[in-house]
Amino acid sequence: MPNPYSEIFRAPGAKGFSAAAFFARLPIAMAPIGIVAMLSQTRGEYWLAGAVSATFALANAVVSPQISRLVDRFGQRAVVAPATFVSVIAFAVLVIAANQGWPAWTLFASALLSAAMPSIPAMVRARWTEIFRNRPELNTAFAFESAADELVYIAGASLSVGLAVSLFPEAGMIVSTIFLALGTTAFLLQRSTEPEVRAFDSDVPQRSAIRLRPVQIITLALIFVGATFATAEVSAVAITKQLGQPGAASFVIGVYALGSFVVGLVIGALNPKLPLQRQLLIAVSILALTALPLLVAGTSVALLAFAVFLSGVAISPTFITAFGLIERRVPETMLTEGVTWVMTGIGIGMALGAFASGWVVDNFGPANGFWVSVMASLATVLIVALGQASLSGERASDKASLTQAAE
Numbered sequence: 293m294p295n296p297y298s299e300i301f302r303a304p305g306a307k308g309f310s311a312a313a314f315f316a317r318l319p320i321a322m323a324p325i326g327i328v329a330m331l332s333q334t335r336g337e338y339w340l341a342g343a344v345s346a347t348f349a350l351a352n353a354v355v356s357p358q359i360s361r362l363v364d365r366f367g368q369r370a371v372v373a374p375a376t377f378v379s380v381i382a383f384a385v386l387v388i389a390a391n392q393g394w395p396a397w398t399l400f401a402s403a404l405l406s407a408a409m410p411s412i413p414a415m416v417r418a419r420w421t422e423i424f425r426n427r428p429e430l431n432t433a434f435a436f437e438s439a440a441d442e443l444v445y446i447a448g449a450s451l452s453v454g455l456a457v458s459l460f461p462e463a464g465m466i467v468s469t470i471f472l473a474l475g476t477t478a479f480l481l482q483r484s485t486e487p488e489v490r491a492f493d494s495d496v497p498q499r500s501a502i503r504l505r506p507v508q509i510i511t512l513a514l515i516f517v518g519a520t521f522a523t524a525e526v527s528a529v530a531i532t533k534q535l536g537q538p539g540a541a542s543f544v545i546g547v548y549a550l551g552s553f554v555v556g557l558v559i560g561a562l563n564p565k566l567p568l569q570r571q572l573l574i575a576v577s578i579l580a581l582t583a584l585p586l587l588v589a590g591t592s593v594a595l596l597a598f599a600v601f602l603s604g605v606a607i608s609p610t611f612i613t614a615f616g617l618i619e620r621r622v623p624e625t626m627l628t629e630g631v632t633w634v635m636t637g638i639g640i641g642m643a644l645g646a647f648a649s650g651w652v653v654d655n656f657g658p659a660n661g662f663w664v665s666v667m668a669s670l671a672t673v674l675i676v677a678l679g680q681a682s683l684s685g686e687r688a689s690d691k692a693s694l695t696q697a698a699e
Contacts, residue, residue: 296429296432297432297436297557299429299432300420300424300429300432300433300436303423303424304484304485305482305484305485306420306423306485308478308482308485309416309419309479309482309485310416310436310440312475312476312478312479312482313412313413313415313416313440313475313479314440314443314444314475315471315474315475315478316412316471316472316475316476316478316479317412317413317416317440317441317444317475318444318447318448318451318468318471318472318475319409319448319468319469319471319472320409320412320413320444320445320448321444321445321447321448321452322448322451322452322464322465322467322468322471323348323383323406323409323452323465323468324345324348324349325345325452325453325464326452326453326456326464326465326468327341327344327345327348327386327403327465328341328342328345329341329452329453329456329457329461329464330387330390330456330461330462330464330465331344331345331390331399331461333456333461334390334391334393334461334462335390340396340399343400344386344399344400344403345403346643347400347403347404347407348403348404348406348407349639349643350643351403351404351407352406352407352409352639353636353639353640354407355407355408356407356409356410356411356414356632356635356636357411357500357501357502357629357632357633357636359371359372359375359408359410359411359632360410360411360414360415360628360629360631360632361500361501361626361628361629363410363415363418363628363629364489364625364626364627364628364629365489365625366489367486367487367489368415368418368480368486368487368628369480369483369486371410372410372415372476372479372480373476373480375408375409375410376408376409376410376472376473376476376477378405378406378408379405379406379407379408379409379410379472380469380472380473381405382402382403382404382405382406382408383402383406383465383468383469383472384469385398385402385405386399386402386403386406386465387462387465387466387469389402390461390462390465391461391462409472410476411628411631411632411635411636412475412476412479413437413441413631413635414628414629414631414632414635415479415628416437416479417433417434417437417615417619417631418487418627418628418631419485419486419487420433420434420437421487421619421627422485422486422487422488423485425619430616430619431612431616434612434615434616434619435556435557435608435612436557437615438556438608438611438612438615439553439556439557439608441611442549442552442553442556442607442608443553445549448468451464451467452464452465452467452468455467487627487628500629501622501626501629501630501633502633504621504622504626504630505679505682506617506618506621506622506679506682506683507618507621507622507630507633507634509675509676509679509682509683510614510617510618510634510637510683511633511634511636511637512637512675513572513576513614513637513672513675513676513679514610514611514614514634514637514638514641514672515637515638515640515641515644516641516668516669516671516672516675517576517579517607517610517611517638517641517668517669517672518637518638518639518640518641518642518644518645519641519642519644519645519648519664519665519668520579520583520603520607520641520645520664520665520668520669520672521607521638521641521642521645522641522642522643522644522645522646522649523645523646523648523649523661523662523664523665523668524545524548524586524600524603524604524662524665525545525548525646526645526646526649526650526653526661527586527649527653527658527659527661527662527664527665528541528544528545528548528596528600529541529545530653530658530661531590531596531658531659531661532544532593532596533658534590534658535590535592535593537593540593540597543593543597544593544596544597544600545600547597547600547601547604548600548601548603548604549604550601550604551600551601551602551603551604551605551607552604552605552606552607552608553608554605555604555605555606555608555609556607556608556609556611556612557608567684568613568616568617568620568683569617569676569679569680569683569684570680571609571613572610572613572614572617572676572683573673573676573677573680575606575609575610575613576606576610576669576672576673576676577673578605578606578609579603579606579607579610579669579672579673580666580669580670580672580673582602582603582605582606583603583662583665583666583669584666585599585602585603586599586600586603586662586665586666587659587662587663587666589662590658590659603665611638614634615631615634617683618630618631618634619631621683641668645664645665645668648664649661649662649664649665652664
């Protein structure tokens with residue numbers, strides 16, 4: 293039986309842009325935690341470190357879809373190169389400001405400008421779509437990218453904190469900025485796989501992809517999925533600390549990501565034939581069911597690790613089918629922006645989930661933090677179930693979709 297993953301990498305240029313994109317997207321995970329690690333050591337104030345990190349994350353959530361919208365209109369190289377340049381310079385200023393003790397406003401200003409960092413996961417998925425549009429290999433490519441995203445979040449955060457603690461406070465941010473600059477440059481230099489710019493209809497006002505119903509449904513659903521992801525991390529840290537084994541938190545979180553990683557690769561290899569909107573409903577339903585054992589898993593690290601592993605098995609399948617639906621339901625002229633909105637939804641959900649679960653843990657105890665996962669996953673099922681009709685339609689023509697977005 294042929295390996296479906298080796299098949300997708302036989303496409304000319306696939307290995308090169310995928311490898312470059314992996315390094316270029318590491319700052320997604322490295323920068324937020326790197327800012328906290330850097331400023332908490334150089335300034336000694338966790339509130340300031342968290343506030344600056346949140347400024348970057350929230351600003352990037354707002355700005356990155358707009359950058360991707362410009363990419364759809366003018367091309368990856370024309371837009372991503374200057375956006376990355378601004379982001380790299382701003383990160384460099386942030387590092388210098390932290391090291392030299394500049395006023396706090398300079399930290400916030402540089403964090404705000406660094407939010408120009410483009411969504412590399414959206415760019416690389418757009419390239420896969422250009423190669424395998426309307427072919428079964430696209431599902432395998434999306435599965436691989438979801439697995440790569442998992443590795444980025446695991447390796448990136450650990451690397452950033454490890455460098456800051458073991459070397460010097462700014463080390464994580466410096467390496468993150470280097471990855472962003474060199475990885476994105478290597479990615480953009482590969483012109484042969486860059487998606488072609490498709491002409492917009494000049495008779496129709498150009499509006500955002502978020503005005504399209506499928507994008508709204510999937511983005512809203514993945515906000516709650518992101519919340520379950522973050523809740524597992526926060527609650528795992530709190531429970532292992534309560535059990536007197538705080539060092540086990542990294543093991544538990546790693547097991548969570550492992551479950552998602554393995555199942556995602558399997559789904560990509562199998563390429564199920566069920567309609568994608570049905571696959572998404574099944575995936576989020578499993579997500580809700582597997583969240584329930586978390587409520588009784590706080591008695592031992594072993595039980596917690598097992599429950600967390602189960603709860604992670606549906607994460608990657610959810611992401612794979614969600615991005616597949618975006619590719620099929622969003623006009624080609626809006627694809628990069630559509631994917632970026634979904635990525636933004638995940639990020640917003642993680643931020644909200646971390647806040648909500650942290651509040652619950654502080655007020656009701658570590659084990660109760662997982663109630664946020666349960667409620668968020670049930671909300672996801674409800675959103676996807678109610679949106680089945682909108683998600684089942686075929687891709688409309690660019691003109692029809694643009695008209696819908698303009699209304």
